Amino acid sequence: MxxxxxxxxxxxxxxxxxxxxxxxxxxxxxxxxxxxxxxxxxxxxxxxxxxxxxxxxxxxxLGRIPALKSLSMDERRVVLKDGEHELMGPLYIRYGPLLSLSAVMTSELTREHAPLLLQACAEVAAPSIRNMATIGGNVMTRTGDLIPALLVLDAQVVLSDGGQERKLSLQAWLAATADPSEIMTGILLPLQATTGESKSCQFYLKAGRREAFTPSVVTVAGELTFQPDGTIASAKLAAGGGTAIPARLTQAEALLTGQPLSKALLKKLHSVAYEQCAAVPDDYAGIAYRKTTAANLIVSECYKAWRGSKGGGADAPES
Ligand SMILES: Cc1cc2nc3c(=O)[nH]c(=O)nc-3n(C[C@H](O)[C@H](O)[C@H](O)COP(=O)(O)OP(=O)(O)OC[C@H]3O[C@@H](n4cnc5c(N)ncnc54)[C@H](O)[C@@H]3O)c2cc1C
Known part of the structure; x- marks a missing residue:
């Protein structure tokens, strides 16, 4: 016929x-x-x-390159650089970029050491897509929903030009122009050392135009560490969403670090986060809407983290 x-x-x-x-x-x-x-x-x-x-x-x-699907905890990984061996640092989880989001989510390493990444993966698409979608593909789009979480976790990317591998922070890679001739061969998550009596709280939130299975309008992630007296010892904040390239909100982080939480500080945080977060408009959500949403989410999550650090008490911060 x-x-x-x-x-x-x-x-x-x-x-x-x-x-x-x-x-x-x-x-x-x-x-x-x-x-x-x-x-x-x-x-x-x-x-x-x-x-x-x-x-x-x-x-x-890339589906037939087994090395790109590996998942390991590297204590002292040695890589070839300029013909020499180099130690890559203390303790990392190394994710092969070809690992599916489902594989990342079910891994014991992720569950134990990177619950924020697990949370971010669960917000991407639906289970059937997550069986095919990879962690490397999500990052290489430069706009994927995993990126804010990975930024807060101080992730590094490993890239190869076919001969040598180079490693750089995800933040630096996002800030530079991508080299299309490179292939990503790994994503490294440094394992966080626990510091004395300080208490860390992490958050990840994706806001879309509906509850689930939706592209993000805004995605925020953060980690605040509090000293026993409630002072913020360190702050890591990141925002993205839509087609904006996610980035760490370094000015907002500097504002919070070393400060006790107060209403005045939260108010200032809102304006600094609004100014610093990147937003690209589309037919449904303009720049001001996206920036306001990101700033609102960051302020409310920081407040919740502070409350959580105090055992969930209902008291409001002092002005
Ligand atoms: C219905 C549906 C819903 C979705 N929802 C979401 C969502 O909620 N959030 C979200 O973030 N994404 C979403 N996506 C997009 C996509 O599923 C994810 O971003 C996914 O993680 C991309 O991975 P992939 O392996 O499919 O990438 P691919 O489509 O294979 O590749 C993506 C890009 O990365 C490049 N690339 C991939 N791997 C490498 C590598 N190792 N080295 C160099 N370049 C590489 C490719 O050339 C391409 O440019 C959705 C997609 C669909 C179809």
């Missing part, structure tokens, strides 16, 4: 399945702009379906 012309399938892309990062990078160099690296393909697919970008001629699937 003949197929009507208009129903003939469009030309399908070639799918390449390299067995190593080196081979993947060689293919990328060979095909240039005509190729795209694919992990789970869930983000790319939405872009092709919505006409944001065209299906490329060549897809370079």
């Amino acid at each position: 003949s197929i009507p012309m208009q129903r003939l399938p469009e030309q399908q892309p070639s799918v390449w399945q390299p067995a190593s990062v080196k081979e993947a990078i060689q293919l990328q160099k060979q095909w240039g702009d005509a190729a795209v690296v694919v992990a789970g393909g869930t983000w790319l697919r939405t872009r092709w379906e919505n006409g944001v970008s065209a299906v490329p001629q060549h897809l370079i699937s």
Whole structure:
């Protein structure tokens, strides 16, 4: 039976399945702009379906590179740099970028050491998508909902050009222009050392246009550490959402550090967070709406963290 012309399938892309990062990078160099690296393909697919970008001629699937799916606790990982070996520091969890969000969520390491990341993963899409969507793909979009949580956890990214690996903080990588010829080979989470009697509280909140299974309008994450007398010993705050590139709110962090919580401080925090958080408008939510939402969430979560540090008492901070 003949197929009507208009129903003939469009030309399908070639799918390449390299067995190593080196081979993947060689293919990328060979095909240039005509190729795209694919992990789970869930983000790319939405872009092709919505006409944001065209299906490329060549897809370079990372799915057959086992090293990219590993998950380990590295005490002293040695990497090759300029022909020499380098120690990477004390204790990290190293996530292979090809781990699905479901795998990240069910891992004992995440459950024990990175509950904030677990919470962030649970806010992405639905379980069926999370079985395919990867942690590396989420970060490489530069707008994924995991990023604010990873920023607060001081994550580092490991990138390869096919020969050498380089490692830099996620924050620095986001602030620079992405190099499309590099492949991400790891996400490192330094394990936090507990400090004496101080008490840490973390939060992660995603606000969308409906309760669940929704793209974020604003995503915030934070970690506050309190001294026994209630003074904020350290503050880590990050915000993103929509197509804005998430970032740490360094000015808001500096404002809080070393201060006792007060109504005046929370008020100042609102205006500093509003000024510093990035927002990109769309047809549904403008810049002011997104910034106000981010500032509101940060202030209310900091207040809740302070209350939590005092055992949940209902007293309000002094003015
Ligand atoms: C219905 C639906 C709902 C969604 N909801 C959310 C949501 O709530 N929050 C959210 O953050 N996202 C959401 N997404 C987007 C997407 O599922 C996630 O961001 C996901 O984690 C992306 O991972 P992936 O493996 O599918 O990436 P892919 O689509 O395979 O790749 C994403 C980008 O990263 C690049 N890339 C991937 N891996 C590497 C690597 N190792 N090195 C270099 N480049 C790489 C690709 O070239 C591409 O540019 C949703 C998607 C769908 C279809």
